[in-house]
Amino acid sequence: MTTKQRAYLKSLAMTMDPIFQIGKSSMTPSLTQAISEALDARELIKISVLPVSYTHLTLPTTPYV
Numbered sequence: 001m002t003t004k005q006r007a008y009l010k011s012l013a014m015t016m017d018p019i020f021q022i023g024k025s026s027m028t029p030s031l032t033q034a035i036s037e038a039l040d041a042r043e044l045i046k047i048s049v050l051p052v053s054y055t056h057l058t059l060p061t062t063p064y065v
Contacts, residue, residue: 020048021050022047023050024050024052
């Protein structure tokens with residue numbers, strides 16, 4: 001995907017409301033299926049990721065080589 005294509009899709013998404021919210025441990029098979037169905041129907045969807053879903057993650061102590 002080119003930078004222009006990504007910018008175009010991002011501009012379309014700016015006016016959309018999120019149709020799914022993902023929180024801590026809420027990525028279930030049923031949610032994955034619902035997202036897949038929404039993508040089939042709409043082609044472009046907006047998903048919000050709640051801050052609590054990634055606050056438990058930690059950075060690695062050793063840098064990647």
